[in-house]
Amino acid sequence: MKPTLKSWATPLIIATFIISAVTGILIFFHKEGGLIKPVHEWLSWALVTGGVLHTIANWKSFTNYFSRKAALAIISTGLIVTVAAITVPSQGKGGNPMKRISNTLSTASVETLAPVVKLSPEQAIAKLEQKGLKVGDASQSIKAIAAANGSEEQKVILALFE
Numbered sequence: 001m002k003p004t005l006k007s008w009a010t011p012l013i014i015a016t017f018i019i020s021a022v023t024g025i026l027i028f029f030h031k032e033g034g035l036i037k038p039v040h041e042w043l044s045w046a047l048v049t050g051g052v053l054h055t056i057a058n059w060k061s062f063t064n065y066f067s068r069k070a071a072l073a074i075i076s077t078g079l080i081v082t083v084a085a086i087t088v089p090s091q092g093k094g095g096n097p098m099k100r101i102s103n104t105l106s107t108a109s110v111e112t113l114a115p116v117v118k119l120s121p122e123q124a125i126a127k128l129e130q131k132g133l134k135v136g137d138a139s140q141s142i143k144a145i146a147a148a149n150g151s152e153e154q155k156v157i158l159a160l161f162e
Contacts, residue, residue, distance in 0.1 A: 006057040012050035019043050106146070106153035110160075111138035117160055124160060131159040 023040035026032070055062050065071040105113065114124035121138035128135050133149045133156060142160075146153040 004057070005053060009050055009053035009057045012046065013054045016043055016047035016050050020047050102154055102157060105157050106142045109139050109141050110135060110145070113142070113157075113160060114138070127162075128156065128159055131162075133159060 020040060020043065023036050023043075026036050027040060065075065110124050110128070111121040114121045117124065119127065125135045125138060128145065133145060133151065135145055136148070140148075142156050143153055145151075146156045149156070
């Protein structure tokens with residue numbers, strides 16, 4: 001028997017839904033180690049592809065949903081939530097708290113952060129230079145150090161905290 005679009009689009013949807021659901025729940029609970037996040041992000045493309053192919057293979061059944069009020073309500077709600085998620089601006093308090101902390105730390109100078117890591121400004125500079133980062137002086141910000149060294153701000157911060 002020759003395989004049909006329906007015979008492999010549906011299993012693709014099932015497999016990628018399982019992967020997306022499990023990795024998405026783990027990410028929700030901040031368990032993002034290993035390959036969880038990249039697998040979730042990249043295999044979402046397989047889920048989208050499978051969804052499109054599954055819809056094509058089941059077009060007649062798909063179009064029937066648009067004549068049912070309950071199905072239309074669910075589909076409309078999904079579209080409204082999607083549009084809101086894309087268009088409603090952040091209120092400033094949301095988002096990843098670690099990213100907000102990292103952004104704040106990156107604006108601080110070496111002399112400001114040195115006491116946080118229990119070092120003098122001179123020791124902090126020495127530590128960063130030991131990691132291969134050139135530092136002008138203790139008043140230089142983490143952001144400026146990263147830019148001058150072609151590095152990421154988070155890497156400079158982590159070098160200081162190691």
